Amino acid sequence: SGRPTVTSGDGRFQAFLGGQFQYDVGGAVQGNLNPGASRLDSFGQNLRRGRLFFGFRYDDLQLNVTPDFGGSPDGSVGLYEANLNWTPVKPLTLTLGYFKPWITLQDSMSSNDFLFLERPSIVEIARSIAAGDGRSVVGGRWTQDRWFASAYLTGDSYGGNNTTQATSGQTGGVARIAGRPWTDADADLHLGLSGSYAFDIRRTGSGQSLQLRDRPELRIDQTRLIDTGALPAEKAYTYGPEFGLRWRNFLLQGEYIRIGVDQARSGAAPRPDLEFDGGYVEASWVITGEPRKYTTSGAAFARPVPAEPFTLDGGGWGAWEAMARWSVADLNDHVTRGRAQAATGGVYGGRQEVIGTGLSWYPNNYLRFMLNWDIVNVDRLNAAGTQQIGQRFHSIALRSQLAF
Amino acid sequence: SGRPTVTSGDGRFQAFLGGQFQYDVGGAVQGNLNPGASRLDSFGQNLRRGRLFFGFRYDDLQLNVTPDFGGSPDGSVGLYEANLNWTPVKPLTLTLGYFKPWITLQDSMSSNDFLFLERPSIVEIARSIAAGDGRSVVGGRWTQDRWFASAYLTGDSYGGNNTTQATSGQTGGVARIAGRPWTDADADLHLGLSGSYAFDIRRTGSGQSLQLRDRPELRIDQTRLIDTGALPAEKAYTYGPEFGLRWRNFLLQGEYIRIGVDQARSGAAPRPDLEFDGGYVEASWVITGEPRKYTTSGAAFARPVPAEPFTLDGGGWGAWEAMARWSVADLNDHVTRGRAQAATGGVYGGRQEVIGTGLSWYPNNYLRFMLNWDIVNVDRLNAAGTQQIGQRFHSIALRSQLAF
Amino acid sequence: SGRPTVTSGDGRFQAFLGGQFQYDVGGAVQGNLNPGASRLDSFGQNLRRGRLFFGFRYDDLQLNVTPDFGGSPDGSVGLYEANLNWTPVKPLTLTLGYFKPWITLQDSMSSNDFLFLERPSIVEIARSIAAGDGRSVVGGRWTQDRWFASAYLTGDSYGGNNTTQATSGQTGGVARIAGRPWTDADADLHLGLSGSYAFDIRRTGSGQSLQLRDRPELRIDQTRLIDTGALPAEKAYTYGPEFGLRWRNFLLQGEYIRIGVDQARSGAAPRPDLEFDGGYVEASWVITGEPRKYTTSGAAFARPVPAEPFTLDGGGWGAWEAMARWSVADLNDHVTRGRAQAATGGVYGGRQEVIGTGLSWYPNNYLRFMLNWDIVNVDRLNAAGTQQIGQRFHSIALRSQLAF
Incomplete structure (x- = not known):
């Protein structure tokens, strides 16, 4: 992928270096707020991702170590991944260590390729349970031109014991299967299914607890507007179908995701099993005509790729793209307006709906402004159950990205 | 600059790696102290800077990512810079991201080139307001042989939201203009002017607040002896002239800096606008005769560069340099001895004066001992306003530096 | 050592990059516990070491900077070393900065070569006083084929002032001397002696204090079962003999270590000087016949090295090794069962005994599973002095390692 590479004399040992820089500027436009609603950052900056990829390959082994100097918020250095990979036969890769296992169509896209700055909230919430960045995994992936399958046993995430020591780590699994029943020069039809299951919560x-929450699809401010609080969870699962259709320079994709949480019994208190759900539909139109090609290694x-990269001497204008998205995440369950959540054992986590539009400029293959x-609407x-603490507001943000 | 570099086949993509290691040993020599005065570290060590520079160039674009494993104190890993640069025409460079924008003559020197271990306190305080390391910027620099001009809009610094989330980030700007009205083989005369303005404090x-303070020009101990505390600031500005004169292997340079803080009104409490100031004069004599050459890219x-690098077989002794400095920073304003600062709305931040002497040895172009x-005197x-909490003491420290 | 290296045109400047990945999975098997005994993680993961080595060599100078993205526990990024090395004559290397100085036979092994996942507790405790990772040092090492000698003045460790500022850093020293009185193709006999002395505790x-403690030779759970608490120490020392004997593919090695702590007087309270001790014996049998070669640069x-690396097409099975260890650390001193430790001025730090067995697989020169x-038994x-808070339990763990 154009990464600077150093190779040993016999060609068996390779080291390569990559970089990802995503710097966001923007903020929320809010008016007067309900009592209890949160005031967000009206203007700020954040290094969303500031990653250096170090890759080392020896024959069919590969070690990946990727520190991240950005974050949510930036300011504390973390680790995106550190894993060991073995490719015993060609389309199969086995992985051990901290990794981002495949789940959902959205999370299978590179974060350089997103249509919007952030993943839809329901995807973020789903992947936080037994997948996500820096998740402890062992498993593998099989990728072919028309089929993709992956399955991993997963544990805790990097740094899980940094503030509190577990007495028993989480155990779970995540799997994804996807295919392209139709593909030709003009079109790709993607169908898939993925899910995860945490057999035993950390x-x-x-005790055991699980908290589901997300920021309003913007990470310049780190406040979460939907949040279940700590649920006394024993198990949890997620699943959902994936759909994607490219026709020339148009792309339409969407997913529906369902999340279940089994709560632990506790005396006479009601502890029903909870279900949350959400989904999104998003569309892209590359105005300058380039297609969003299908990546078989990730099935997304x-x-x-800009046909005519931007140059000052008039060689070209790069690629331009217009995007739109509708996204819903509903973290309310087993609650009745006017009754306290403790009375029913449910939770007023909140329902968030985001309608977004966007514009991207790709001056060349490495650079992007978004x-x-x-x-x-929260x-x-x-x-x-007596007071509305949600709100409706606008947010505007610009991402500057360089990646290779 | 001699950094290890990997270049792609077509020469368009370059990756380079640099390093900076500054390791300090030393301490403060204090006697008995006034009640309320601080006991400093009498003997300690600190990795002042431990940076790895990762640079990636593609045609006229450059990405810089520089983690810092040192610090004040060392022990927590940070980020010196992460920015995107574009050079559309030759002497102009536009920069976006976390960067150290140009302000003052002192801060325009590389930290490898300093005459003393630390910048004069008034420069540290001035650059902390709307400039400094890892500051969010967008702007540019124009450099020629005789002229330098730079201007950046600036926001918060890297990690600003790490402990507390802003509801509105700082907005400000910083600019510098400098020139060499006289230059020949024997001499360089530098004149300049720089300043910064924080339109709206974070x-x-x-609420909004701004704290001005600094350590006693030594960072083995992290205690600050002059400190305004948190001022309820709405706006703040800094400005000052720069002067530098090199004649052969002698250098004399100095600056005067003025800092203003507009305090927010609060009922009947007095909240006058405050002004602080300070300056420094420093001189260098390279005993072995090498000049301190003028860098046009930074106007400093x-x-x-040692004429005869040190070798064990008697090839040379490297370069030796003697340095001296007088530095003042005054953070008292609107106060009267014997009256509480709350009564006048001013602040007893303290006045610090440092008289320093130094000796440097440059065995070769990469190594330096200082x-x-x-x-x-604080x-x-x-x-x-009733009790002296200042003190007078000596400090001795040795820096070992390797940089490339 | 096969590390990817970039060399300048004239060959004087070299940059090289190394990596170390150690990822542990496992946990403790405990039954019912005494009141006051600790429940450990029954199943978890930890990135024990995730290091990237950056080395820069210029003639006889070398700068090493090694961030560590793993740890105990993982999750916060640290620094293993940052130091400057000068080799004025061939077998002598002088070192300045944060470094792991040589102490004990066990700590002189690379952490890639350990027989067990963790060092014996008595070694960990001894090296924590004036040696260990990221220790501030100045000193040198002289290595020849049959002799090894090293001595360093040492100060505080990296990050020592990160939470609390010292008013006076620790000063001490560490030294080691070792030799091979017998060496031939079939056998190596190693004898050595090493020790350390902290003249003045941080x-x-x-005030001054020193805490001696360790985890139960497993770092998936971070709980320490033996711990002296904070001792009011003025000085401390460690010393002990080293023994190692290789015969063909068998290795037997062991050490005995004695630790002394001089407590500060405090009124009439008893503050006897304390002595702790411990030791270990460990053995390795490389089933596939390869020897554990002696490294003269570290005297360990x-x-x-697998004679026939593992390949899928039946080329070989790599190397297999069986290991066993008996390890004791006794942190009880000046105490009598039934009497409070405050009454005697001693400490019930606890006595830990670990009997371990292990199996290693080395598919090739870079990879290892352990x-x-x-x-x-604690x-x-x-x-x-009235209640038993110790316990007896089993632990099982698997390390996956890639290093070069």
């Missing part, structure tokens, strides 16, 4: 001295659609304008009651 | 849930003076002996009253 | 605003035994099964009374 346990610490104070990549960003367009403008997002989102309308966010409908959420307080724990007593 | 706002969090608990570089360290000497011994500093400072006499520090005159500071407590908030009630 | 002092902060709340390296891991076996299975450990330990039986841990005998420890509470501070009142």
Whole structure:
């Protein structure tokens, strides 16, 4: 992929270096707020991703170590991945260590290729349970031109014991299967299914708990507007179908995701099993005509490659793309307006709906500028079920990205 | 600059790696202290800077990512810079991201070239407001043989939201203009002017505030002896002239800096606008005769290049340099001895004066050893204005540096 | 050592990059516990070491900077070393900066070559006093085919002032001398002696203190079962003899270590000087016949190099090794069962005994899988000397390692 590479004399040992820089500027446009609603950053900056990829290959072994100097928020250095890979036969790769295992169509896209700055909230919430960045895994992936299958046993995430020591780490699994029933020069039809299951939630001295939440699809401010709080969970699962259709320089894709949480019994308190859901539909039109090609190694659609890179002497204008998305995440369950959530054992986590539009400019194959304008609507009651603490607001943000 | 570089076959893509290692050993020599005065580290070590520079160039684009494993104190890994640069025409470079924008003559020197271990306190304080390391910027620089001009819009610094989320980030700007009205083989005369303005100070849930302070020009101990505390600031600005004169192997340079802080009104409490100031004069004599050459890309003076690098077989002794500095920073304003600062709305931040002498040895172009002996005098009253909490002491420190 | 290297045109400047990945999975098998005994992680993961080595050589100078993205526990990025090395004459290397100075036979092995996942507890405790990773040093090492000698003045460790500022850093020293009185193709006999002395323990605003403790030779759970608590120490020392004997593909090695702590006087409270001790014996049998060669640069035994690397097409099975160890660390001193430790001025730190067996597989020169099964027995009374808070349990863990 054009990464600077150093190769040993016999060609068996290779070291390569990659970089990813995503720097966001923007903020939320809010008016007066309900009491209890959160004031977000009206203007700020954030290094969303600042990664250096170090890869080392020896015959069919590969070690990947990727520190991340960005984050949510930036300021503390972390690790995106550190894993060992073995490719015993060609389309199969076995992986051990901290890794981002495949789940959902959206999370299978490179973060350089996203249509919007952030993944839809329901995808973020789903992947936080037994997948996501820096997840402890062992498993493998099989990729062919028309088929993709992957399955991993997963444990805790990098740094899980950094503040509190587990007395029993999480155990779970994540799997994905996807295919292209139709593909020709003009079109790709993608269908898929993925899910995850946490057999046993991480346990610490104070018991087991799981918290589902997300920011409003913008990470310049780190406040989460939908949040279940700590649920006394024993198990949890996620699943959902994937759909994608490219026709020439148009792309339409979407997913529906369902999340279940089994709560632990506790005396006479009601502890029903909970279900949350959400989904999104998003579309892209590459104005300058380049297609979003299908990547078989991840079974997802990549960003367009500019046909005529931008140059000052008039050689070209790069690629331009317009995007739109509708995204819903509903973290309310087993609650009745006016009744406290403790009375029913449910949770007023809130329902978030985001309508977004965007514009991308790709001056060349490495550089990208991406403008997002989102309308966010959060409908959420307080724990007593008596007061609206949600809000409706706009957010505007510009991402500057360089990646290779 | 001699950095290890990997270039792609067509020469369009280059990756290079640099390093900076500054390791300090030393401490403060204090006697008995006034009650309320601080006991400093009498003997310690600190990795002042431990940076790895990763640079990636593609045609006229350049990405810089520089983690810092040192610090003040060392022990937590940070980021010196992560920025995207574009050079559309030759002497102009546009920069976006976390960067150290140009301000003052002192801060325009590389930290490898400093005459003393630390910048004068008034420069540290001035650059902390809207410039400094890892500052969010967008702007540009124009450099020619005789002229230098730079201007950046600036925001918050890297990690600004790491402990507390802003509800509105800082907005400001910083600019510098400098020139060499006289230059020949024997001499360079440098004149310049730089300043910064924070239009709107960073706002969090608990309001806006700005704290001006610095360590006693030594960072083995991290205690600050002059400190305004958190000022309820709405705006702040800095400005000052720059002067530098090289004649052969002698260098004399100095600056005067003025800092203003507009305090927010608050009921009947007095909240006058505050002004602080300070300056420094420093001189270098390269005993072995090498000049401190002028760097046009930064409009500042570089360290000497040893004419005869040190070798064990008697090839040479490297370069030797003697240095001296007088530096003042005054953070008292609108106060009267004996009256509490709350009564006048001013602040007893303290006045610090440092007289330093030093000796440097440059065995070769990469290595440097630097011994500093400072006499520090801090005159500071407590908030009630009734008790002296300052002190006079000596400090001695040795820096070992390797940089390329 | 096969590390990817970039060399400048004239060959004087070299940059090289190395990596170390150690990822552990496993846990403790505990039954019912005494009141006061700790529940450990029954199943977890940890990136024990995730290091990237950056080395820069210029003639006889070398700069090493090694960040560590793993740890105990993983999750916070640290620095293994950052130091400057000068080799004025061939077998002598002088070192300045943060470094792991030589102490004990065990700590002189590379962490890639260990017989067991962790060093014996008594070695960990001894090296924590004035040696260990990221220790501030100045000193040197002289290595020849039959002799090894090293001595360093040492100070605090990297990050020592990160949470509390010292008012006086620790000063001490560490030295080691070792030799091979017998060496031939079939055998190596190693004898050595090493020790350390902290002349003056690190002092902060709340005085001087030293805490001796360790985990049960497993770092998936970070709980320490033996621990002296903070001792009011003025000085401390360690010393002990080293023994190692290789015969063909068998290795037997062991050490005995004695640790002394001089406590500060405090009124009439008893503050006797304390002595702790421990030791270990460990053995390795490389089933496939490869020897553990002696490394003269560190005066210790390296891991076996597989004669026939593993390949899928039946080329070979790599190297296989069986290991066993008995390890004791006793942190009880000046205590009498039934009497509170405050009454005697001693400490019930606890006595830990670990009997371990292991199996290693080295598919090739870079990769290693290492299975450990330990039986841990901790005998420890509470501070009142009236209650047993120790326990006996098993632990099982698998390390996957790639290093070059």
